[in-house]
Amino acid sequence: MALRLGDAAPDFTVETTDGKINLYDYLGDGWGILFSHPKDFTPVCTTELGYVAKLKPEFDKRNVKVLGLSVDPIESHRGWVGDIEETQGTALNYPLIADSDRVVSDLYDMIHPNANDTLTVRSVFVIGADKKIKLIITYPASTGRNFDEILRVVDSLQLTAKYSVATPVNWKHGEDVIIASSVTDEMAKEKFPNGWNAVKPYLRYVPQPGV
Ligand code: BEZ
Numbered sequence: 001m002a003l004r005l006g007d008a009a010p011d012f013t014v015e016t017t018d019g020k021i022n023l024y025d026y027l028g029d030g031w032g033i034l035f036s037h038p039k040d041f042t043p044v045c046t047t048e049l050g051y052v053a054k055l056k057p058e059f060d061k062r063n064v065k066v067l068g069l070s071v072d073p074i075e076s077h078r079g080w081v082g083d084i085e086e087t088q089g090t091a092l093n094y095p096l097i098a099d100s101d102r103v104v105s106d107l108y109d110m111i112h113p114n115a116n117d118t119l120t121v122r123s124v125f126v127i128g129a130d131k132k133i134k135l136i137i138t139y140p141a142s143t144g145r146n147f148d149e150i151l152r153v154v155d156s157l158q159l160t161a162k163y164s165v166a167t168p169v170n171w172k173h174g175e176d177v178i179i180a181s182s183v184t185d186e187m188a189k190e191k192f193p194n195g196w197n198a199v200k201p202y203l204r205y206v207p208q209p210g211v
Helices: 023-027 043-061 074-088 103-107 147-163 185-191
Strands: 013-016 019-022 031-036 064-070 096-098 122-127 133-139 177-179 197-200 203-206
Touching: 013 096, 019 023, 023 031, 023 064, 031 147, 043 064, 043 074, 043 147, 074 096, 122 147, 133 147
Parallel strands: 031 064, 064 096
Antiparallel strands: 013 019, 031 122, 122 133, 177 203, 197 203
């Protein structure tokens, strides 16, 4: 059955451009982003992998480990990384899984046969520090993902985990957030001693905590 939000992230040990990696060991007590791309030596994938390398310091700040994947073999990945650095101006600085036997692709349901029966689609899984799946998105091969948006979602998820707040439509870092519905007014008095703006009893804004 396909993975759903809240499920435990399936663990695996696999060959990558940084050697053999076990997912849970790699993540340690941090968060993770596992993302698949369809094929090496293809244009959209080249831009995505380069951009994620540029964002790596942002992921590091948030204690998020990044892990890319395709079903191409390790020799292919090794040949391609030079092109990524040459064309995108950043060397690959995170591991790329060579999933030629499709162990991870099957565990995470990354091959959608009615789109393509051999290549992985553009999946993204955000894995929380508790090793639970927090976000799943799926893009087609022809559309490059917006990794700034994925960073934004990570910020939102980490705020929820730490402060019991949710983020409103189009929220950006530094803007007001919403007290989670699970937090009663009594509990909110302790968590947010400076008060909040209740537009409705169920819509309570507070400044973003921790900034
Ligand atoms: C690309 O990365 O450009 C791509 C890969 C597979 C199918 C279509 C596009």
